Amino acid sequence: MPVAEKKPEASKSFTPYEPAPGEEYMNEQQLAHFRQLLLDWKQDLMEEVDRTVRHLQEDANNYDPADRATQEEGFSLELRTRDRERKLLKKINETIDKIDDDDYGFCEACGVEIGIRRLEARPTATLCVDCKTLAELKEKQLGG
Numbered sequence: 001m002p003v004a005e006k007k008p009e010a011s012k013s014f015t016p017y018e019p020a021p022g023e024e025y026m027n028e029q030q031l032a033h034f035r036q037l038l039l040d041w042k043q044d045l046m047e048e049v050d051r052t053v054r055h056l057q058e059d060a061n062n063y064d065p066a067d068r069a070t071q072e073e074g075f076s077l078e079l080r081t082r083d084r085e086r087k088l089l090k091k092i093n094e095t096i097d098k099i100d101d102d103d104y105g106f107c108e109a110c111g112v113e114i115g116i117r118r119l120e121a122r123p124t125a126t127l128c129v130d131c132k133t134l135a136e137l138k139e140k141q142l143g144g
């Protein structure tokens with residue numbers, strides 16, 4: 001069994017955007033940069049989904065009653081992966097919609113600029129670092 005490695009959320013390599021001094025935040029060029037980033041990511045993810053679906057089909061074809069427990073474990077893991085991929089794809093599509101609506105890159109909670117570097121690391125981010133940290137703290141308090 002290969003060890004599952006923790007991949008960064010956006011796996012595709014890209015050239016970091018270098019804004020010119022005084023450049024307006026989320027101008028057309030920046031929006032185009034992030035649209036491309038998201039489209040590349042979506043492409044990657046769709047290929048991943050294809051692979052997951054193929055695995056599921058192979059598992060179904062190679063069904064071995066003697067090895068049922070292991071296979072069912074693998075099967076449910078792949079179903080979960082597929083579910084995660086589907087949700088992520090939805091989020092990417094929603095984010096591309098936001099770019100098209102010129103409503104991208106600002107914190108949904110407080111309205112500040114999320115920032116180019118943060119968005120490059122996490123293109124689907126909808127909160128600034130402060131609000132995200134706060135949300136996570138609240139979640140921990142509620143859950144803990």
Ligand SMILES: [Zn+2]
Pocket residue numbers: 107108109110111112127128129130131132
């Ligand atoms: Zn905020």
